[in-house]
Amino acid sequence: MQLILEYLTPALLITNLLSPVAAIAKPIDYDKLCPQPKSTESSSLQSRTFRSSDGMTFELPVNYHVANIKNTLTVLDDAAYKYMQCGFRNKITSGYYVDSIEISIAHDRETLLYVLKNYHTETIKFGERKFLIYKSEGEYSQINAMTYDESKHRLVTVSAYLDNGNNIVMEPAFYQILSTLSF
Numbered sequence: 001m002q003l004i005l006e007y008l009t010p011a012l013l014i015t016n017l018l019s020p021v022a023a024i025a026k027p028i029d030y031d032k033l034c035p036q037p038k039s040t041e042s043s044s045l046q047s048r049t050f051r052s053s054d055g056m057t058f059e060l061p062v063n064y065h066v067a068n069i070k071n072t073l074t075v076l077d078d079a080a081y082k083y084m085q086c087g088f089r090n091k092i093t094s095g096y097y098v099d100s101i102e103i104s105i106a107h108d109r110e111t112l113l114y115v116l117k118n119y120h121t122e123t124i125k126f127g128e129r130k131f132l133i134y135k136s137e138g139e140y141s142q143i144n145a146m147t148y149d150e151s152k153h154r155l156v157t158v159s160a161y162l163d164n165g166n167n168i169v170m171e172p173a174f175y176q177i178l179s180t181l182s183f
Contacts, residue, residue, distance in 0.1 A: 033086070033090055033092075034083055034086035034087050034090060034092065035083070036083060036098070037077075037079035037080050037083055037098065040077050040079075040080070040099045040169060040170055041063060041077035041078055041079055043061035043063065043064065043077075043170070043172045043173045043176075044061040044062045044063040044064075045061075046061070046062045047059045047060060047061055047062060047176065048060065048061075048062050049180075050066050050073075052073060054105075055183060056103075056105075056149075056156070056181070056182070056183050057180070057181075057182050057183075058103075058176075058177045058180045058181045058182070059176050059177070059179075059180035060075055060173055060176060060177060061172070061173055061176070063077065063078055064076065064077055064078070064173060065077075065078065065081040067081065067084065069084075071104070071105075072102050072103065072104045073102070073103040073104075074100050074101070074102050074103075075100060075101040075102075075103070075170070075173060075177070076098060076099075076100050077099070077170070080098035080099060080100060083098055084098060097140065099161055099169040099170055100160075100161070100170070101158065101159065101160045101170055101173060101174055101177060102157075102158070102159045102160075103156065103157070103158050103159075103177070104156070104157050104159070105154050105155065105156050105157075106154070106155040106157070107153065107154060107155070108155075109155075111146075111155055111157075112132075112146065112155055115132065115134055115144075115146065116132075119134035119135070119136070120134065120135075121133060121134045122134075124145075126145075126175070126178040126179040126181075127178070127179040127180065127181070129147050129178075129181060129182075130147065131145040131146060131147045131158075131178060132145070132146040132147070133145050133146075134146075135162070136159075140161050140162075141161070141162040141166070142159045142160060142161055142162060143159070143160050143162060143168055143174075144157055144158070144159045145157065145158045145159075145178055146158075147181070149183040150183055151183075154183070156181070158174070158177055158178055158181070160174040
């Protein structure tokens with residue numbers, strides 16, 4: 001359980017700062033406020049096409065959602081999507097993790113050069129597109145697949161988390177996105 005200050009408006013903040021009584025931190029149990037999903041939902045056999053505002057398209061299961069979080073498209077199952085919405089609604093900005101697939105775009109060659117210099121990579125073809133595959137280690141390990149759009153101006157990275165056994169979380173959706181990605 002962590003402590004956070006109750007929501008303070010600017011007027012309340014000034015009143016509290018001028019008052020001889022200090023603002024009191026009230027304990028909030030994040031798990032009760034926004035219960036974390038126990039596991040990832042299976043992907044539906046039915047799919048739908050997602051089209052981003054810049055024209056990128058891919059297929060994903062109909063029971064999955066796409067959220068644009070800090071210029072990264074994040075693919076979530078329904079339970080994880082509701083969990084993230086609860087976090088945003090309650091202004092919980094960190095400290096929670098959900099299984100997801102992330103799709104980010106870089107507009108520079110430095111990202112590619114960094115990956116080639118620092119990671120073991122393999123090239124694999126999905127559909128009509130070649131991807132540079134690499135694994136990144138950290139608090140949460142990920143498998144990453146990079147490809148350029150046709151103009152070679154956008155470097156797209158599709159990333160999925162790995163579980164403790166190094167299996168791709170949301171694996172069917174990850175491969176579905178890779179095999180249907182187009183610009």
